Amino acid sequence: xxxxxxxxxxxxxxxxxxxxxxxPESLERELAQLFVDALNLxxxxxxxxxxxxxxxxxxxLDSIDILEVALEISHRYGFQxxxxxxxxxxxxQSLRSLAAHVAQHRTK
Numbered sequence: 001x002x003x004x005x006x007x008x009x010x011x012x013x014x015x016x017x018x019x020x021x022x023x024p025e026s027l028e029r030e031l032a033q034l035f036v037d038a039l040n041l042x043x044x045x046x047x048x049x050x051x052x053x054x055x056x057x058x059x060x061l062d063s064i065d066i067l068e069v070a071l072e073i074s075h076r077y078g079f080q081x082x083x084x085x086x087x088x089x090x091x092x093q094s095l096r097s098l099a100a101h102v103a104q105h106r107t108k
Contacts (some may be wrong), residue, residue, distance in 0.1 A: 007094035028099045031073075035095070038072045039065050050095040058094070066092060 032045035039061070055098070059106035061069075070081040081101075084092065091101045 002011075024096075024099060027103055028095055029103065031095055031099050034072050034076065034096065035059070035069060037066050048095060050099070053094060054092050054098070073102060076108075077102050079105045 028050045032048040032050065034047065035041060036043065036045050041059075048059065054061050068086060074080050081088075081091070091098060
């Protein structure tokens with residue numbers, strides 16, 4: 001039995017499976033789809049501007065939406081987004097900034 005290519009690369013590099021072959025753009029697309037699915041957005045993942053603000057005029061999310069997203073991220077990527085993190089404003093500025101944070105902290 002052989003490992004999937006990205007899992008084999010993760011084993012050889014010590015990186016988490018899924019993170020080995022993940023580009024910033026592919027992680028942004030994954031997160032955009034996570035937003036659509038978790039929040040039942042009436043838009044497609046491809047229509048989400050990864051540089052637009054998550055709150056206000058961008059996606060128009062509120063704190064409850066972010067809690068839903070944070071829960072999904074913790075399940076999928078294996079780390080907790082904490083409400084008391086002093087960098088939350090920066091982390092949740094846009095989908096791109098969130099993807100960068102996930103890439104840096106993910107364990108799976």
